[in-house]
Amino acid sequence: MATTKTKKNISKNEEAVEKKGKTHPLIKGVRITEKSAIDAERGVYTFNVATVANKNELKKAINFVYGVTPERISITQIAEKNVTRRGVTSKKQGGKKAVVHLKKGDKITFA
Numbered sequence: 631m632a633t634t635k636t637k638k639n640i641s642k643n644e645e646a647v648e649k650k651g652k653t654h655p656l657i658k659g660v661r662i663t664e665k666s667a668i669d670a671e672r673g674v675y676t677f678n679v680a681t682v683a684n685k686n687e688l689k690k691a692i693n694f695v696y697g698v699t700p701e702r703i704s705i706t707q708i709a710e711k712n713v714t715r716r717g718v719t720s721k722k723q724g725g726k727k728a729v730v731h732l733k734k735g736d737k738i739t740f741a
Contacts, residue, residue, distance in 0.1 A: 654691040656683045660740055661727055673732040679705070681726050688728050696738045702731040 658678040660666075666676040679688060685703045693699055710724040732738070 652695045654695050656680045656687055656691045657695060658725075669729075670738075673734065673736060675730045675732070675738055677728045677730065679726050679728045683726060683728070688730075692730060698732055698736045698738060700730045701733050704729040704731075 656679055658680065661676040661678050663676070669676065677688075677692075683691075683705070685705060688703055688705070689700050705726060705728050707726055708724045711722040713720055713722050
């Protein structure tokens with residue numbers, strides 16, 4: 631009886647992953663800004679990525695998750711910034727962003 635419970639739990643987890651879509655640990659998410667929305671119309675997409683990511687690994691990750699092969703990838707370091715809100719000074723966390731250029735006709739759709 632224990633095996634049926636684990637099989638049910640595994641199948642529920644697999645269904646949740648299928649609904650959510652494929653993911654990759656290097657790609658944190660899509661960077662949604664006004665500029666990135668305009669660029670997306672031209673086949674240029676912007677992602678927040680892990681700080682340890684490099685271009686070759688990102689190329690494989692994007693191919694795995696979205697099924698398209700990037701033509702070119704640019705990676706930019708985002709600096710930490712000091713921010714004051716209501717008199718309290720804190721830091722905005724930095725990171726990395728990747729700008730992915732696709733071939734003409736290729737598109738990435740986000741759910």
